[in-house]
Amino acid sequence: MDTIIKKNEWLFMLSCLGLGILAEISFFHARIGVSYLVFLTGFYLVVFVRFRRGFNHRRIGLLIMGCIWLLAASYLLYDNGLFYLLNIVVIPFLVLFHVVLITSPGSLKWGKPIFLLRMAAKIGQGVAYSTRFCNRLFNQLFRNMNKSTSQTVKRVMLGFLIGIPLIGVITGLLMSADAVFKDIVLHLPKFIFDLNLELIFRTVAALIFTFLFFGILQVLRNTRRLPIQMKRDLENGKSAISWNGVTAVTILVLLNAVYALFAVIQFTYFFGDGLQAGYSYAEYARRGFFELVLVTLINWTILICCLKLVREQGAKLKLVLKLMYSLLIIVSGVMLVSAYQRLSMYEAAYGFTMDRILAHAFMIFLIVVFTYTFIRVWLERLALLHFYLIAGLMFYTALNVMHIEQIIVNENLERFEESGKIDIHYLNSLSYTGVEGLIELYKMDPDYPELERMLYFRQQTMKNNPLDDWQSFNFTKREIRERLLELELDKYGGA
Structure with a gap:
């Protein structure tokens, strides 16, 4: 194994060091604002210089990249506390999804569960690559030292790297917890306090970012594969669980009977202007919201499971299943319209809040999802997961852009x-x-x-x-x- 670090590897390492410093400056000095756009500019500049050409999955890649930039721009344009926190998690996930996607083979099916495993594998491979690079760097710097001594020095340096930040945190906590200990520590030699602990922490953070970026970007083109059988099952969407068509029809008939009866009984006030007798606006709206939760967690889940797991047996049974799916979607749509109207009445009575606006938006999203699922029932060639992922991403991005x-x-x-x-x-x-x-x-x-x-x-x-x-x-x-x-x-x- 070659232990010599080549020139181009050094240059890319220095680029990632600059990117790590930029990340630390952008995210750890103040509340995030325009700094997210500044960091993304630097990050994608490094990515595109590193790979230059040969990107795959360009259409979906451009869509995801556009969403990433819109979400980052929300930190500059708006000041929404909810999305400020959510995007701290969502944007890094999308960035990792994007760079793994555009550097993967064009034949890779990104709408399969195997892609999530590929993303996780890239993180692990990146950490391993950075670890090997550090070992090579150490061996090159101390190549004139005997092996035993060099190993000792390496372990001591690792101990300092881990121990110094821990000591700083623990000492600060103990000083806050005990006034006597604080007084003793404050009388220690002055040179200890001349050390800028904040600078040490920031340096460690920048180095962590550096090696994370360096490792992951270096292994993006790595073609290491998952175990063959796992890969085949994930790519083909196979599962050890499968449902018999007759069993599925039985479940759907029972569910549709209950939902149809529920809709018929309540139809008189589903679309009426008044409240159901005995209920306040708050109670009426909350009941509608729980109907929405029921639709989301039960009906949608059962539809997806049936479409993916049911073993159809014969043309007649297949037609019956499609009719049952369609009826379930239609009844679910009635419930969504009911819940939407109830919440509108609640808002008219008590005002508008973030939770209520988001609930309204989510209902609209569910109507779109159920509509597509209805089309998918009759046009079997359409892909469910692809649409759900794209629609979910666009929905979330739209919520950020709308300035709720x-x-x-x-x-x-x-x-x-x-x-x-x-x-x-x-x-x-x-x-x-x-x-x-x-x-x-x-x-x-x-x-x-x-x-x-x-x-x-x-x-x-x-x-x-x-x-x-x-x-x-x-x-x-x-x-x-x-x-x-x-x-x-x-x-x-x-x-």
């Missing part, structure tokens, strides 16, 4: 104009977009109870806090901050 908090603010302000009711405490719990809603409400009704006090405290908080670092730059924050600081709020100036 702005919709919530606009709808609640419109409801205030019509009814005079609004929940200012909920608006205040939102991000900067909620503050913008409070500012608009203040212009509409400056005497609304507690509103001026709320805005005053927000204004004072902004005055006392300096502007964010460049990593956190966000258009919404900047605009709302300027508008709030321009307000003349003197009523509580002496409070």
